[in-house]
Every structure is written in C-alpha cells, then in structure tokens.
Amino acid sequence: xxxxxxxxxxxxxxxxxxxxxxxxxxxxxxxxxxxxxxxxxxxxxxxxxxxxxxxxxxxxxxxxxxxxxxxxxxxxxxxxxxxxxxxxxxxxxxxxxxxxxxxxxxxxxxxxxxxxxxxxxxxxxxxxxxxxxxxxxxxxxxxxxxxxxxxxxxxxxxxxxxxxxxxxxxxxxxxxxxxxxxxxxxxxxxxxxxxxxxxxxxxxxxxxxxxxxxxxxxxxxxxxxxxxxxxxxxxxxxxxxxxxxxxxxxxxxxxxxxxxxxxxxxxxxxxxxxxxxxxxxxxxxxxxxxxxxxxxxxxxxxxxxxxxxxxxxxxxxxxxxxxxxxxxxxxxxxxxxxxxxxxxxxxxxxxxxxxxxxxxxxxxxxxxxxxxxxxxxxxxxxxxxxxxxxxxxxxxxxxxxxxxxxxxxxxxxxxxxxxxxxxxxxxxxxxxxxxxxxxxxxxxxxxxxxxxxxxxxxxxxxxxxxxxxxxxxxxxxxxxxxxxxxxxxxxxxxxxxxxxxxxxxxxxx
Numbered sequence: 001x002x003x004x005x006x007x008x009x010x011x012x013x014x015x016x017x018x019x020x021x022x023x024x025x026x027x028x029x030x031x032x033x034x035x036x037x038x039x040x041x042x043x044x045x046x047x048x049x050x051x052x053x054x055x056x057x058x059x060x061x062x063x064x065x066x067x068x069x070x071x072x073x074x075x076x077x078x079x080x081x082x083x084x085x086x087x088x089x090x091x092x093x094x095x096x097x098x099x100x101x102x103x104x105x106x107x108x109x110x111x112x113x114x115x116x117x118x119x120x121x122x123x124x125x126x127x128x129x130x131x132x133x134x135x136x137x138x139x140x141x142x143x144x145x146x147x148x149x150x151x152x153x154x155x156x157x158x159x160x161x162x163x164x165x166x167x168x169x170x171x172x173x174x175x176x177x178x179x180x181x182x183x184x185x186x187x188x189x190x191x192x193x194x195x196x197x198x199x200x201x202x203x204x205x206x207x208x209x210x211x212x213x214x215x216x217x218x219x220x221x222x223x224x225x226x227x228x229x230x231x232x233x234x235x236x237x238x239x240x241x242x243x244x245x246x247x248x249x250x251x252x253x254x255x256x257x258x259x260x261x262x263x264x265x266x267x268x269x270x271x272x273x274x275x276x277x278x279x280x281x282x283x284x285x286x287x288x289x290x291x292x293x294x295x296x297x298x299x300x301x302x303x304x305x306x307x308x309x310x311x312x313x314x315x316x317x318x319x320x321x322x323x324x325x326x327x328x329x330x331x332x333x334x335x336x337x338x339x340x341x342x343x344x345x346x347x348x349x350x351x352x353x354x355x356x357x358x359x360x361x362x363x364x365x366x367x368x369x370x371x372x373x374x375x376x377x378x379x380x381x382x383x384x385x386x387x388x389x390x391x392x393x394x395x396x397x398x399x400x401x402x403x404x405x406x407x408x409x410x411x412x413x414x415x416x417x418x419x420x421x422x423x424x425x426x427x428x429x430x431x432x433x434x435x436x437x438x439x440x441x442x443x444x445x446x447x448x449x450x451x452x453x454x455x456x457x458x459x460x461x462x463x464x465x466x467x468x469x470x471x472x473x474x475x476x477x478x479x480x481x482x483x484x485x486x487x488x489x490x491x492x493x494x495x496x497x498x499x500x501x502x503x504x505x506x507x508x509x
Contacts, residue, residue: 012148014105014109014112014145014147015112015143016143016160017109017135022088022140023079025254037052040078044063046059053074058070064076091110092104092243093251097281101113106154128169132167137270137274143167144160144166146169147169148235151231155232156179177233181210183205183206185205187206190225210233250345253272255268255339260339272342272344274319280317280346280349280352284351286316286351288311290310290326291307292307292308292330293305293342294335296337296340297337298340306333310326315349378407383406383407389402390403395460426476426508435488436504438487438503445487447485449479449480451485451487453477457475460488473489485506486505486508489501
C-alpha cells in the first residue's frame with residue numbers, strides 16, 4: 001500500500017455500497033428473483049434489511065425474535081467482516097481502471113481521487129456513469145458522492161443512500177459549505193454514541209452541530225466528534241492508503257445457486273472480467289491468455305472443474321475486445337454438471353505497448369482507412385498540398401529528393417539493386433527549399449556560432465549534361481549548441497572568386 005497526503009486540489013468520488021448486498025450477495029440484477037425478506041444481524045440485532053423486510057416493519061436495532069414476529073419467511077445473515085472485505089476488495093480492484101488512487105473508507109465505502117482522470121474519460125458526468133456501470137457489473141447498486149475533498153464526497157454518498165438517490169455532487173467551493181450544512185448529523189460516525197443527547201438538543205443537521213459551543217460539545221461528546229466535524233468542512237483531505245494490485249491475478253466468485261445456464265455464467269464471469277480490467281490497468285499489462293475455471297460439486301459427488309482457455313491473437317486490455325470473446329466461448333460450453341463457483345486467471349500477460357506518437361491515430365491501420373484519410377485531406381487542402389516522396393536517381397540532392405501529389409502515380413526511378421547514395425554517407429531528412437549563404441569568420445563557416453566540421457567531404461560533381469552543374473563538397477557540421485547541419489562549399493575551381501563560399505542545405509533531426 002502507498003501513503004500520500006492530498007494537496008487539497010483534487011476531485012473525489014466516493015462509492016457507498018449497501019450492506020445487505022455485501023453480506024447476502026444477491027446481485028442487483030437478481031433482486032426481483034427473491035420473494036423472501038433478508039435481514040443482516042450483528043450481535044443478534046438488525047443492522048441491515050432488504051426492501052421487503054423494511055415494508056413489513058423491520059427496523060435497524062430490532063432483535064431477531066421481533067423480526068420473526070413480523071415475518072414468517074425471512075433469511076437471516078450474520079455480519080461477516082471477511083465477506084465484506086472480499087467484496088470491497090473486488091470492487092476496488094475493478095475501479096483501478098479509472099485511477100491508480102483508490103482507497104477504502106468507513107461504512108462499506110470506497111474513495112477514488114479522480115482529479116487526473118476527468119479529462120481522460122470525457123468529463124465528470126461520463127466518469128460517474130462508468131464507475132456506476134462497473135460497480136453494477138459486479139452485482140452491487142452503489143450510491144456515489146462527488147466533492148473536492150474525500151470526507152465531503154463520503155458524506156454525500158452516504159446521504160444519497162439515506163434519502164434514496166443515486167448520488168449527490170457539489171464541486172463549487174463557494175457552495176460546499178451550504179451543501180454540507182444540510183447533511184444529517186447522524187452521518188458522522190462519532191455522533192452515534194451521542195445520538196440521544198444531540199436529538200434532545202434539537203441538533204439534527206451539521207449546521208446545528210456547528211452552531212453549538214465547542215467547549216461544551218467536547219466535554220459531553222468528546223474530541224472525536226469535533227475532529228470529524230472539522231474534517232467535513234475542511235478544504236484538505238486526510239492522507240489515504242492507496243490500494244496496490246497483487247502481482248498475479250486470480251479472482252473467484254461463488255454463485256448463489258447451482259447453475260448450468262450459459263447466460264447466468266456469462267453474467268457472473270463478466271464481474272470477474274471487470275476485476276481483471278482493473279488489474280491490467282493498474283500494472284499497465286495486456287493479456288494474451290485467459291483461463292476460466294468452472295467448479296462443480298465437491299465432496300463425495302465431486303466433479304473435476306471445467307477449464308476454459310481463451311487464447312488471444314493480439315494481447316489486449318480493452319473490454320470491447322475481451323467481453324465478446326468470453327461470451328462466445330461460454331456459449332459453446334458443454335458442462336458435465338451444475339456450476340457452483342467461477343475462477344478467472346490471467347496465465348500469460350505482456351507489458352502494454354506505449355501509445356503511438358505518430359501524426360495519425362492508431363485507428364488508421366489498414367490500406368483502405370489510409371486511402372480514405374488521404375482522400376479527406378485532398379478534399380480539404382487540395383491535391384497540390386498533400387504530397388508524398390518520390391526519389392530520383394540523381395546525385396544532386398535537390399533533384400534526388402522530389403515530392404509529388406498523392407493523387408499521381410509513382411514515377412520513382414530509384415532501384416533497390418543499385419543505390420545512388422552509399423549507406424555509409426550520412427544525409428539529413430530535412431533539406432531546405434533553397435540553400436542559405438553562410439557567413440565566414442576566420443576562414444570557417446559561421447551560423448550563430450562557429451561551425452565545426454565532423455565528417456569527411458562528400459564530393460558531388462554532377463549535372464554537366466544540363467545547365468545546372470553542381471561542383472560541391474558536403475560536410476556534416478556541428479554548432480556550439482550541438483545542432484548538426486549539412487553544409488557545402490562550392491569548389492574554388494568552379495568559381496571565378498577564389499574565396500570559398502559556404503551554404504547551409506540541410507538540418508539533422
């Protein structure tokens with residue numbers, strides 16, 4: 001794990017998960033399939049319940065016997081911290097695909113510092129939708145809070161869950177204080193032990209709590225309540241312990257019931273794939289092979305797991321590439337029996353290739369797309385403005401380097417068998433359209449500084465059959481600031497004036 005103090009210039013997303021879903025794990029897409037009420041107990045008292053149990057009158061703090069008096073058909077679950085931690089870890093791993101700065105928070109919540117990711121994912125509304133969609137793909141229905149600090153975002157997320165909204169956001173610093181004032185004092189963890197006292201004082205909101213005398217509040221409720229209240233209004237976030245993905249990927253999910261339906265298996269395997277995508281983004285990996293193990297009955301009637309290996313022609317880390325392939329492979333399965341759990345592994349991964357620095361996007365990968373792009377450029381700029389190189393067999397640089405329109409057929413006379421310029425001769429990629437006369441100081445060429453020759457002469461004598469004869473000695477020269485130039489000197493024998501004349505003709509990249 002990594003510890004980092006926030007600078008106070010971030011944007012935070014808090015994801016709050018319903019405790020009933022973490023404990024009972026009835027995926028959000030199967031809520032309508034369960035007719036009985038569900039209740040989660042801690043020390044024999046209710047701490048969470050399903051909507052059906054709430055409608056029947058079950059409330060937080062009620063004893064097990066009281067619930068049974070209201071409902072004859074009810075499923076009880078005892079709070080399991082191990083199960084909660086495993087579920088939150090799976091969600092946090094999946095969310096690493098949006099930011100490497102993910103941490104756990106109190107009351108079944110996860111915090112994401114997405115200040116550096118907003119523009120990458122098309123703005124905050126788009127990023128919120130992606131986060132919600134990812135969490136729902138794992139089977140949970142989250143409430144989301146957005147704010148400039150971690151604590152405020154966490155309060156917004158819990159408040160949204162309490163009032164039945166999908167989320168709550170406030171990013172304007174001028175409005176944060178007013179939005180925080182309206183929050184219920186019960187959202188503060190430290191306020192739980194002083195609930196009756198605060199209610200007796202008619203202290204229902206954080207604004208009411210803030211208006212109370214601090215000295216008296218500290219004597220009656222302790223320093224922790226004041227510290228949490230100050231943190232709710234602070235413009236800075238506390239240091240967070242960031243989650244670090246494991247070096248190897250292996251994710252497991254238990255099915256609530258035995259199933260041999262390929263549609264059901266794909267739905268649950270998709271939640272495993274969401275975790276894999278987060279793991280790949282965290283390590284900057286691409287996957288070459290996937291292995292899905294479908295585990296069957298154990299014990300006396302044990303059946304060996306069915307193993308599905310998925311090999312990829314090209315390593316990928318994109319959901320759009322992996323999800324259809326996974327769905328296709330699962331649809332072709334022939335199972336020996338019902339499946340009770342799924343395990344997804346990534347046996348073969350490679351380091352992800354860096355993004356292309358080329359002028360054109362990576363989507364232009366085949367000749368048809370390339371020609372289509374050239375056609376658009378010609379239509380917008382004109383055929384004379386979109387050129388391609390067409391080399392000629394000529395020793396003179398001005399004539400050897402020719403450019404023609406992309407609409408013209410190639411007329412290159414350069415053969416692969418015989419190269420005009422030997423490979424040992426260094427030529428620049430960038431030639432000036434017209435050579436520039438250089439100043440001569442102390443018998444040496446000068447361009448902002450004295451140029452030092454670092455190569456032997458490349459002598460060119462050509463064009464005698466035309467009126468554009470060239471008699472030149474070319475050199476590679478370097479300036480005081482280490483820029484390399486391609487310069488030439490016209491031979492004295494070719495000029496009436498015996499003094500040498502130097503010209504700049506090219507620049508090395």
